[in-house]
Every structure is written in C-alpha cells, then in structure tokens.
Amino acid sequence: MQYQDLIDACQTEWQAYTKHDFVTQLAAGSLPQESFLHYLKQDFLFLKQYARAYALAVYKANSLADMRQALPTLNALLSSEISHHVSFCQDWGLSEAQMEQEKEDFGTLAYTRYVLDAGMSGNLVDLYAALAPCAIGYAVIGQQISLDPDTLWHNNPYQSWIELYAGEEYQNHANQGALYFNSLLAEIDIKSERGQQLVEVFSTATRMEIAFWQQGLNATN
Numbered sequence: 001m002q003y004q005d006l007i008d009a010c011q012t013e014w015q016a017y018t019k020h021d022f023v024t025q026l027a028a029g030s031l032p033q034e035s036f037l038h039y040l041k042q043d044f045l046f047l048k049q050y051a052r053a054y055a056l057a058v059y060k061a062n063s064l065a066d067m068r069q070a071l072p073t074l075n076a077l078l079s080s081e082i083s084h085h086v087s088f089c090q091d092w093g094l095s096e097a098q099m100e101q102e103k104e105d106f107g108t109l110a111y112t113r114y115v116l117d118a119g120m121s122g123n124l125v126d127l128y129a130a131l132a133p134c135a136i137g138y139a140v141i142g143q144q145i146s147l148d149p150d151t152l153w154h155n156n157p158y159q160s161w162i163e164l165y166a167g168e169e170y171q172n173h174a175n176q177g178a179l180y181f182n183s184l185l186a187e188i189d190i191k192s193e194r195g196q197q198l199v200e201v202f203s204t205a206t207r208m209e210i211a212f213w214q215q216g217l218n219a220t221n
C-alpha cells in the first residue's frame with residue numbers, strides 16, 4: 001500500500017480534518033484571535049512532544065538508513081517550525097518562557113501521548129502511521145489554502161502561519177517524508193491484518209487532529 005490508501009480508508013475523518021472550520025476561518029482571516037492564540041500555545045507544546053516522537057524514530061530504527069531519515073525532520077521541527085511558533089508568539093506578546101509555562105490541554109496530551117505510545121508499543125511503521133497525519137495533513141492544508149481564491153493574503157493576521165505551511169521548505173520536507181513512509185508501507189497489503197492495524201493508527205491520529213482544531217475553536221466559548 002501507499003500512504004494515499006490510508007487517507008482513502010478514512011476519508012470522512014480526513015475531510016473533517018483538512019477542511020475543518022478552524023482552517024477555513026484562518027484562511028479567511030476571520031478566526032477569533034483567542035482561538036488562534038490558544039491553538040498556537042498548544043501547538044508549541046504539541047511540537048515539543050512531536051519532536052520527541054521523531055527522536056523515538058531514531059531509537060526504533062534498525063538500519064542506519066532509517067536512523068538518518070528521522071534526523072532532518074527532528075532538526076526542521078526544532079530549528080524551523082517551533083522557532084516560527086516562538087517568534088509568532090512573541091509578535092503577540094508571549095515569550096518562549098511563558099509558553100513553556102503553559103499547561104497542556106487535554107487534546108494536546110491525548111494526541112501526543114497517543115503518538116508516543118503507538119511508537120513505544122509498536123514498531124517503526126506504527127510510529128510513522130501515527131506521525132503521518134500531522135506532517136502530510138498540514139502540507140495538504142497549506143497547499144489547499146494557497147490555491148483557494150477565498151484565501152485572504154493581505155491583512156490576514158495569520159499570513160505568517162499560511163506562508164509557513166504553504167511554503168516550499170515545509171512542502172518539500174513533507175513530500176520527502178511521505179515518500180519515505182511509502183517505502184515502509186510498500187510490502188504491506190492494506191487488506192491484511194497488519195494493514196488494518198495501520199489504518200486504525202492513522203485514522204485515530206487523524207481524529208486527534210480534528211480534536212486539536214476544535215480545541216482551538218472552543219477557546220472562545
């Protein structure tokens with residue numbers, strides 16, 4: 001199978017994730033600031049745990065080639081994506097130290113610990129099946145927003161977020177990761193018991209992404 005087969009196997013959840021109201025409102029620039037800030041602070045905490053999961057991918061790898069695969073993503077998370085969140089939060093008056101003090105919301109806790117557990121209790125492919133909706137989904141969302149004529153590009157308070165995920169660096173990186181994930185999946189039949197286990201992991205992580213957006217939207221209530 002290929003990663004697209006996993007997406008096809010949970011289309012309802014995938015559509016709910018990539019076309020969530022949070023995404024639509026962010027692209028239109030109409031997302032309440034409170035929602036975005038809550039999301040951004042939680043995403044900072046999310047990405048710290050997510051980086052740990054990529055470190056786990058090094059530990060779980062048997063070959064040197066697999067070890068080397070995880071490293072560029074770990075580096076990109078720490079040096080690019082998290083740094084972007086830190087500087088973005090600074091623009092909104094929040095320091096890195098303040099973000100470190102934030103408490104993890106339940107959706108953040110559930111999602112990140114689910115990913116780490118999938119990797120700890122399973123093998124490298126289980127771990128990547130739990131990691132993939134995050135990396136691939138944001139690339140899909142970034143591209144979708146950048147092609148949508150309804151996207152507000154100027155005077156959108158969230159322009160920097162859009163540029164990060166629609167940008168070449170993130171897109172290329174996600175694409176390389178997706179190709180590597182395909183190589184891990186190549187010998188597995190989606191209809192087999194193993195294939196169905198991976199569908200379960202991938203679709204659960206996708207449901208966690210939906211809950212993560214909703215957690216941001218709920219911050220205004």
Ligand SMILES: Cc1ncc(CN)c(N)n1
Pocket residue numbers: 043046047081133134135138209212
């Ligand atoms: C919750 C979540 N999912 C995915 C991404 C993209 N790496 C992110 N920053 N945050």
